[in-house]
Amino acid sequence: MKVTVIGTGYVGLVTGACLAEMGNHVLCLDVDQRKIDILNSGGIPIHEPGLQEVVRRNAAAGRLEFTTDIAHSVAHGTLQFIAVGTPPDEDGSADLQYVLAAARNIGRLMTDYKVVIDKSTVPVGTADKVKAAIAEELAARGVDLEYSVASNPEFLKEGAAVNDFMRPDRVVVGVEDERAVLLLKALYQPFTRNRERLLVMDVRSAEFTKYAANAMLATRISFMNELSRLAERLGADIELVRVGIGSDPRIGTSFLYAGAGYGGSCFPKDVKALVRTSAETGLPAVLLNAVEQVNDEQKLVLVDKLVKRYGENLNGKTFALWGLAFKPNTDDMREAPSRVLIAELLKRGASVKAYDPVATEEAKRVLVDAEGNTLAGLSFVEAANDALEGANGLVIVTEWKEFRSPDFDTLAATLKDKIVFDGRNLYEPALVRASGLEYHSIGRQ
Numbered sequence: 534m535k536v537t538v539i540g541t542g543y544v545g546l547v548t549g550a551c552l553a554e555m556g557n558h559v560l561c562l563d564v565d566q567r568k569i570d571i572l573n574s575g576g577i578p579i580h581e582p583g584l585q586e587v588v589r590r591n592a593a594a595g596r597l598e599f600t601t602d603i604a605h606s607v608a609h610g611t612l613q614f615i616a617v618g619t620p621p622d623e624d625g626s627a628d629l630q631y632v633l634a635a636a637r638n639i640g641r642l643m644t645d646y647k648v649v650i651d652k653s654t655v656p657v658g659t660a661d662k663v664k665a666a667i668a669e670e671l672a673a674r675g676v677d678l679e680y681s682v683a684s685n686p687e688f689l690k691e692g693a694a695v696n697d698f699m700r701p702d703r704v705v706v707g708v709e710d711e712r713a714v715l716l717l718k719a720l721y722q723p724f725t726r727n728r729e730r731l732l733v734m735d736v737r738s739a740e741f742t743k744y745a746a747n748a749m750l751a752t753r754i755s756f757m758n759e760l761s762r763l764a765e766r767l768g769a770d771i772e773l774v775r776v777g778i779g780s781d782p783r784i785g786t787s788f789l790y791a792g793a794g795y796g797g798s799c800f801p802k803d804v805k806a807l808v809r810t811s812a813e814t815g816l817p818a819v820l821l822n823a824v825e826q827v828n829d830e831q832k833l834v835l836v837d838k839l840v841k842r843y844g845e846n847l848n849g850k851t852f853a854l855w856g857l858a859f860k861p862n863t864d865d866m867r868e869a870p871s872r873v874l875i876a877e878l879l880k881r882g883a884s885v886k887a888y889d890p891v892a893t894e895e896a897k898r899v900l901v902d903a904e905g906n907t908l909a910g911l912s913f914v915e916a917a918n919d920a921l922e923g924a925n926g927l928v929i930v931t932e933w934k935e936f937r938s939p940d941f942d943t944l945a946a947t948l949k950d951k952i953v954f955d956g957r958n959l960y961e962p963a964l965v966r967a968s969g970l971e972y973h974s975i976g977r978q
């Protein structure tokens with residue numbers, strides 16, 4: 534099938550590459566010339582395991598192409614996926630300007646039947662707005678063309694995006710006319726056959742399903758983070774409690790890890806947007822407001838522990854920081870808990886030596902002052918152990934695999950205060966302490 538994907542970010546690029554992998558002829562459009570140049574020269578603009586190979590293979594086969602030419606992209610695909618950003622507006626609602634701009638371009642330039650598919654995470658009712666935007670453009674041209682608008686929310690996780698797309702738990706398609714249903718069923722059949730995992734529903738339910746899924750996952754995390762605070766006060770161990778409750782199949786083991794708070798481009802913004810949608814309907818979101826509040830507080834949990842140990846004034850102290858990205862296996866810094874932590878440590882006079890296996894370049898881009906210089910007191914190093922040199926203590930924010938088995942004797946010998954603050958509960962406390970280190974983690978004694 535001929536497919537256009539609008540937006541070559543984390544979702545658009547993975548969607549385009551994986552659809553090409555199944556033999557479709559995919560054209561990816563972006564307004565960012567830099568990204569398209571990188572893609573056309575054989576690279577990829579993000580870190581996503583396995584994606585480079587899929588992109589290379591399909592580009593070489595001529596099935597995957599990249600362009601900034603809007604007319605070319607509209608002409609190419611019968612299926613037009615919109616996978617642009619939907620960042621939070623000032624009031625927390627999803628900003629639809631990029632989605633609607635993409636829709637207007639389609640209406641302005643289309644000459645034959647199109648299925649326009651919202652893959653971006655968009656509030657319930659957006660498909661109607663997309664439909665209206667296209668209708669307006671067609672009316673302005675004085676032409677009458679047939680088109681369908683569908684919702685196909687994406688559930689991939691960064692760091693595992695290619696696998697999630699190629700082997701989805703489910704594919705949700707919200708669509709209201711038979712012609713589009715047939716095309717989307719055919720497109721997704723290779724990804725869902727043998728598993729009956731294509732869920733066709735009405736458009737509004739599909740749009741809502743995406744927010745409901747992310748809100749549920751964020752709620753589980755905030756719930757565990759709240760329990761972790763209670764566990765510390767009660768003398769219990771949240772890791773044992775996690776296993777204790779997760780073994781009940783009604784609860785399940787996933788997404789029960791207490792930590793330094795959830796970040797990323799989805800949970801924070803989607804919870805905010807759902808809170809906003811809820812308020813607009815006159816139904817204040819009591820639970821989701823609490824989920825957000827707990828998470829905001831949780832991003833400060835490591836700072837609280839540091840302050841409790843050292844006092845408010847951290848002047849003259851240096852901390853090694855392991856992990857900048859919001860989670861392992863990505864270079865994404867959006868809403869990363871490390872950003873809050875770094876700002877708070879610097880505010881109190883501390884210096885921070887930060888290390889991340891892949892997110893350092895992105896961190897250098899976003900952790901800057903008004904003049905665009907790296908924040909005063911913050912520096913970046915090339916290896917995990919380099920961060921330890923001259924540091925009073927180590928703070929771990931992201932659970933990269935390479936942090937899981939450090940040499941605790943080296944840590945004890947290098948860190949001036951022999952102290953580790955672990956925001957992801959990576960270690961067995963007794964093992965760390967056996968090396969003479971002081972160890973602070975989340976929800977444990």
Ligand code: NAD
Nearest residue numbers: 540541542543544563564565617618619631635653654687
């Ligand atoms: P992103 O910021 O990485 O990429 C968006 C891309 O769209 C950018 O490259 C931007 O230049 C491009 N763009 C903006 N306007 C355009 C236009 N008019 N025409 C062409 N290109 C345009 O965003 P992302 O992380 O891929 O997220 C995209 C959407 O998918 C969001 O709604 C997000 O909530 C949702 N989503 C993201 C994830 C994730 O893990 N990142 C997972 C599921 C859903």
Ligand code: UDX
Nearest residue numbers: 687688689690691788789790792795796797799859860
């Ligand atoms: C999320 C959803 O999982 C995915 O389905 C959706 O399409 C996009 O949003 P992503 O943001 O890539 O994916 O990462 P995810 O693995 O969900 O982690 C989000 C945040 O929650 C991270 O900061 C992570 O550290 C945190 N987290 C996750 C926890 O704190 N505890 C957990 O048990 C799981």
